[in-house]
Amino acid sequence: MLHGAASPDNKNGGIKVNFSIFFSMLVNGLSMGMIYAMIAMGLILLIRAVGVLNFAQGDLLMVGAYIACVLIMDLSLPFYIAVPLSLVLYALLGLVFMLATYWPLRKASYPVAPIIATMGASLVLSEGTMILFGSWPRIISPVLKNAQGKALTVNLFGTRLQVQFLLIIVVAIVAMALIYLLFEKSYIGIMMQAAAQDKPTAELIGISTLMTTAATYMLVVVLVSIGGYMVAPVYTVTTSLSSLNLRAFAGTVIGGFGSIKGAIIGCLLVGVVESFATIRFSSYKDAIVFLILIVFLIFRPQGLIIDKVADKA
């Protein structure tokens, strides 16, 4: 189910790897890596802003996929209404998430408390959707369809690829670039950074840390939920989407905790390794991803790219 139509026969093992399979594996891997990168970017933004390691990131992605599924499949809203509406709902979800798991805990005497709270939130989100929608996976129609309403495919270098994989890569790059620009270049972004670096001083010069924290959470959840919507046609909409979280963690650490660029590279690496690992060691692919993580932690704990705020984490 993971790699959809592109590689249905790799379960038998021992298939010959020709260029076509290699290329489709590469594209699959890169697109999954992009999804991990979106989760990872959100993770780092939260760590920078409030110092909280968010264990519910994957569940937020899953809820995002369910929201898109309800709007598009159940209510059959047209695309141009469904997309802005889902973005608004994602932002609201982020606000609620912030008010529940961070704001009451920001002055907790024990720094691990907000992290444990995100573990609780992870349970609430995954069990809540399980109760609402059942554990049966749901199908969401891909964004780009052919005349029969099936997933559109293209021929690229003699390889048949699902367009959804390419779309994931494009959308992920655009979304991450927009959020990066917002944080690094806009006035609001600079306010958020100031609040992240030194809360009391930021409060002194009139920045409302409530506003900046809320904005950060909303942006993070929107980013992650877009990832959920993009990955849903490939993976189907199920509660097990939340397990993507752990692989995004692995990519984040491989890349270097404080650096968004590093995390994106790390996540792409995880995606590609995982994709190629399915060819030969299907049942061990998670072990391989996390072994790479441990090897990186031992030999290069600072990650691929070192960032100046890395020590915040």
Add this chain to the structure above:
Amino acid sequence: MDMLKKAPKAGAIVAFLVLFSLAVTWKMNNYTVLVVNMALINMITAYGLSIMLGMCGQLVFSGVAFMGIGAYITANLCSGRLGFFLPGHAAVVAAVALTALIAWAAGILFLRLKNSFCTFATLGFVQVLYVLFLNYEPAFGGPKGIPEIRTLSVGGFVFDSYKKWYFLLLGIVLLIALIVERIRRTNLGRSLASIRDNEIAAQSLGVNIYRTRVIAFVIAGAFAGLSGSLLAQHNRFISGDQFSFAKSTTIVIMSMLGGINSTPGIFVGALIVTFLPEVLRGLDKYLMLIYGFAVIIMMIFMPMGIGGAVSDFLKTMRRKHKVKS
């Protein structure tokens, strides 16, 4: 004077344990005792976490991984898979020793890392071992697990009922709790607390941070190995899915609920977390949802857990009492 102040607390704990044991012996059916036993086994791992997270301030997930290692070592030694049977108590000793050794090797690698990095390394460790447990047939029995593990017997006395196991496990848990309390009051415990509260200050006072953290990690690993070994001999069957990441979060939540720095608190926390699914059996569907909400609400109102809340309450009561007199 100090002894007098402590006496009512110790008395309350002993009274609770006696009442609880009486309830277990006379009032509970076999299944409920099984649940209590599982809580006691998990508690041993939770006490290990309490050393790492509570005393040292380092969140680690590796407890469940070491529990798995201890369990599989015992399973291999006591199920005849290797062509021989080791007596149960020898297997426990072997499992604890080997797990401690592995924890030492892992600790040397992982504890060079700080805070979240270390957390992630242990998270990766749990995932790798989980996949290995589930898939690698020669050592871990693969997806079918390892059945037919012999139950523990010491000197002709066979622990063949859950009630017999209960008293053994309670004894072991009390011993572990006493060890934890003892560690808190030793040089090691104070070094760990100093690392948790201010690493730089600790270093300037001559605390070897790396070594102290590795020692704590090995102790936590040995506890987890013990609990895994007991789990294997108690259930007589183990499989990989008992040692998943979800189980690690359960252990973490258990210790946080009870109060990460409170030894009696963890006892209560583990009992509550293990019993909640049984008490709310009718609400099966909503159980984990309620559980998640409970965790968030608890973190908001009492981040130091039940133990922390109780000791805060006692402190304020004592202060009021002093003001009056």
